Amino acid sequence: KVRIAFTKYKTLFDNIPIGISISDSSGRVIETNSIAEELLGISDEEHQKRKINDEQWQIFRSDGTPMPTEEYASVRAFNTGKKVGNVEMGILKPDHDITWVNVTAAPFTLEDHGVIVAFNDITARKETEKKLIESEKRFANIFHDSPIPIVITRLKDGEIILTNPSVTKFLGYTHEELIGNTTLTMGIWADTSDRREFIEKIQSQSRVYDMEAVLTMKSGEKRHALMWGELIEYYGEECILLEIIDIHEKK
Numbered sequence: 001k002v003r004i005a006f007t008k009y010k011t012l013f014d015n016i017p018i019g020i021s022i023s024d025s026s027g028r029v030i031e032t033n034s035i036a037e038e039l040l041g042i043s044d045e046e047h048q049k050r051k052i053n054d055e056q057w058q059i060f061r062s063d064g065t066p067m068p069t070e071e072y073a074s075v076r077a078f079n080t081g082k083k084v085g086n087v088e089m090g091i092l093k094p095d096h097d098i099t100w101v102n103v104t105a106a107p108f109t110l111e112d113h114g115v116i117v118a119f120n121d122i123t124a125r126k127e128t129e130k131k132l133i134e135s136e137k138r139f140a141n142i143f144h145d146s147p148i149p150i151v152i153t154r155l156k157d158g159e160i161i162l163t164n165p166s167v168t169k170f171l172g173y174t175h176e177e178l179i180g181n182t183t184l185t186m187g188i189w190a191d192t193s194d195r196r197e198f199i200e201k202i203q204s205q206s207r208v209y210d211m212e213a214v215l216t217m218k219s220g221e222k223r224h225a226l227m228w229g230e231l232i233e234y235y236g237e238e239c240i241l242l243e244i245i246d247i248h249e250k251k
Contacts, residue, residue, distance in 0.1 A: 019101070019121075023114035027051045027078055030113075039101065039121055041093035052078060052115065060090035060098065062126075074117045077105035088122070100126040149244040151183070152234055155203075158182035161239070170246060172218035183242075190214040190222050198227055202240060206231045215244070223248040 019036035023029050029047045037043055050056055052074040059067045069075055073087040083106040090098045101119040108116045143150060143162075149170045152162040160178045168175055171188065178186065189195040194213040201208045207230040215225050226245035231238060 017120075019117075019119045021047060021074075021117045022108060023052050023074070023078070023117075025112050025114050027053060027075075027114050036119070039099050039119070040091055041095055041097075041099075052117075058092035060092070062088040062090070064090070073103040073105040074115050077107060077115045077117075081107050083107070089119075090126075099123055149246075151178075151242045151244070152232075153183065153240050153242060155231065155238045155240055158184055161234070167244070170217075170244065171215070177218075187216050190216045198229060202229045202231060212247075224251040 016033065017035065019033065019039045021029050021032040021036050028051050032044045032047045036047070040047075052072065053069045057069075057072075059072065061067045061071070067089060070079075071087075073084045073089070076084045083104070085104040087103045087105075088100065089103055090100045092098055099121060100123045102122050103117060103119040105115050105117045108114060143164050146164055147166055149167040150164045151160055151167055153160050159180060159182055163175055163178050165175075167173075167178065171178075173186065183189060184192065184195060191214060194211075198208060198211055198213070201211065207228075209228050211227045211229075213225055213227050214222050216222055224247050226247055228243040228245065230241045232241045233239070234241075
C-alpha cells in the first residue's frame with residue numbers, strides 16, 4: 001500500500017501541469033518536478049543547490065523592477081507560516097530569457113519540510129499585455145500629434161470623452177469645454193439633420209467616409225468639413241472615432 005501510494009504521488013507530482021518545488025525546514029530546495037525544470041530552465045539537481053532566498057535567483061516584479069528577496073512568495077510563506085497566493089514574478093533563466101509565473105506558496109506540514117511552491121506559466125499573457133500597452137502608447141502619440149482634428153464620443157449619448165489639440169485649434173473650444181458635452185449640445189453641427197444622417201450611417205455601416213457637413217466654430221463662423229467616423233471599442237464602451245477634414249477653402 002505504501003508503494004502504491006508513493007507511485008500515485010510520484011505520478012501526480014511529475015505530471016501535474018504546473019511547476020512545483022519543495023523546500024526543507026532550512027529553506028533549501030529538495031525536490032522539483034519536470035515542469036518546474038522546464039519553466040525555469042534549471043535541472044532538479046541545480047535547484048537543490050539553492051535555497052528559496054538564494055542570491056542566484058534573479059526575479060522581477062510585474063512592472064519589471066527587481067523583486068527583493070523578502071517579497072518572494074516562497075520566502076513570505078516560509079517566514080510567516082501562512083499561504084501566499086497569486087504573486088506575479090519574472091524569473092531570469094540561464095539563457096537570459098524571462099519566464100513569467102503566477103506563484104502560490106504555502107507551508108508544508110510534513111516534518112523537516114519548509115514550503116511547497118506551485119507556479120504556472122503566464123509568459124504569453126504578459127507578452128500580450130506588453131504589446132497592448134505599446135499599442136496604446138502608439139495610439140496616444142498618433143492621436144495627440146495628428147494634424148487632423150479627432151474626437152471620440154460615446155455612441156449611446158454622444159458625450160465627448162477625448163479630443164486632440166487639433167480639435168481645439170479648429171473649433172476654437174478648449175478641451176475642458178468639449179469634454180463631457182456633446183457635439184449636438186455644443187451646436188457644432190450647423191444642421192442637426194446632418195448629425196442624424198451621420199449617426200444612422202455609422203450604426204448601419206460601422207464606418208462613414210467623406211460625408212460633407214457644415215460645422216459651427218465657437219466664434220460662430222461656419223465651415224465646410226468632411227466627416228469620417230468609425231465605431232470602436234474604447235475602454236469597454238462602444239464609441240465613435242470622428243475625424244474632421246477642413247474643406248472650407250476648397251468649397
